[in-house]
Amino acid sequence: MNEDLIVCQDITKRFPLPGGKGEFTAVRGISLLVRGGELLALLGRSGSGKSTLLRIMAGLIPPSAGVVISSGRPLNGPNPDVAMVFQSFALLPWLTVLQNVELGLEARGVGPAEREQRALRMIDLVGLDGFESSYPKELSGGMKQRVGYARALAVEPKVLFMDEPFSALDVLTAENLRGEIDALWNAGSFPSQSILLVTHNIEEAVLLADRVLVLGSNPGHIRGEITIDLPRPHDRKASRFKELVDYLYQVMTNPAADVSFETVHHPVPAVVSPFSKPLPHVRIGGISGLLEILSKKPDESIEIAVLADRLAVSPDDLLAILEAEVSLGFAQTVAGRVALTDVGREFARATILRSKEIFREQLLKCIPIFETMVKTLEACPDGDISAEFFLDLWDEHFPAEEAQRQLATAVDWGRYAELFEYDSVTEQLHLPEPAPVQT
Ligand SMILES: Nc1ncnc2c1ncn2[C@@H]1O[C@H](COP(=O)(O)OP(=O)(O)OP(=O)(O)O)[C@@H](O)[C@H]1O
Ligand SMILES: [Mg+2]
Secondary structure, eight states: OOSEEEEEEEEEEEEEOGGGOOEEEEEEEEEEEEETTOEEEEEOOTTSSHHHHHHHHTTSSOOSEEEEEETTEEOOSSOTTEEEEOTTOOOOTTSOHHHHHHHHHHHTTOOHHHHHHHHHHHHHHTTOTTOTTOOGGGSOHHHHHHHHHHHHHHTOOSEEEEESTTTTSOHHHHHHHHHHHHHHHHTTOOSSSEEEEEESOHHHHHHHOSEEEEEETTTBEEEEEEEOOSOSSOOTTSHHHHHHHHHHHHHHHOTTSOOTTOSSOOOOOOOOSGGGSOOOOOOHHHHHHHHHHHHTSTTSEEEHHHHHHHSSSOHHHHHHHHHHHHHTTSEEEETTEEEEOHHHHHHHHSOHHHHHHHHHHHHHHHOHHHHHHHHHHHHSTTSEEEHHHHHHHHHTTSOHHHHHHHHHHHHHHHHHTTSOEEETTTTEEEOOOOOOOOO
16 A cells, blocks of 8 residues: 555746746745555645645646656646545535535546445535535535535545645534544545645644645745654644644744754755745734733743634734744744743833834844835935835745735835835835924
């Protein structure tokens, strides 16, 4: 069962930038294996190219460079070994549960009688017995996701791809479904040989996977691989479980850190322009909110896994806040805990006026684009410039929508720090008016 089912060799994917402005590299130089009998997780932040990679391995889009080999054959179109479960369910509203489940079989040329028989078996397996004639609108989110599983599994794929299958469900439903998948898998009664799970939820990866590949961003690449060396089912209460979760939090909140269990190195090219390093999209309130929580803790630190539970933010949002804190020098992550730095402590306890000052100093010291933006403004005759000028610099590194978001975040942070002002009518950035001189 341990043969290599899917092999990716040096996969790169580039997308054209809108307006013919060159290309955007979504993933670069990715090599990986999906082995028979394993549950492999791809763990990465939003935009690290997880879905792109899945689509390439499923043969839905071709790579720009590199090859995918599935069951020993180079892929050249849709991958017959793979079926996919989507985050968004992707059910056809005008078809019943049974008809939705039969879709994949129909596409693969299975005749009507066998189609119905296999579909009914899968509907039973996922616990939807009795709902065969219901329509998607009559089902809850969790039930819709079950239909998605039944549809994917009915074709008996060698590998089941799951792209963030639990993230659109409420916490309880997600937890139930996760547990059921785990139980089916552990009992050896799962209809596919391997599972490839895409997630940005660290606990989910450690709970379900035998092996976790950690992806980095800009462009998407593999940072390293971690084996979940726990007996199945993975016990959340085991100290090793917590160790692995803590370790992954540390790795995920320090994009530059080495993943030390690493088996393959994929060097990332040196950053050339400061505008190629993305700002995490975090509001000032998120940054100061976390610092406030930390400053109230006796030792000014908290276990990240605990924090994820306590704050009502998604794991991805929490990681973005942590990344912002770390890159601004307000916090550091050590051994799965996040702790205040001296500057962070000062910020948390300062008056509003002083905290703006500290924020300004840290922006100029730690995040090079702010110094570049201020210097550019100072060099302009009237101290103002069209936001478009900076947008073009981000546009060289990101898709248009992400470039806009980068500008919005930079403006949000820069305004708070009173480094510059932004006029949303003229879309001009300008230096702040000098404070009136007291006489
Ligand atoms: N068809 C496309 N055209 C242009 N850019 C694309 C296309 N598909 C993806 N991208 C870009 O490639 C990058 C990786 O996207 P992808 O959806 O693979 O990330 P992801 O890791 O799945 O993120 P998420 O966790 O948000 O689902 C993103 O910057 C995205 O905007
Ligand atoms: Mg995705």
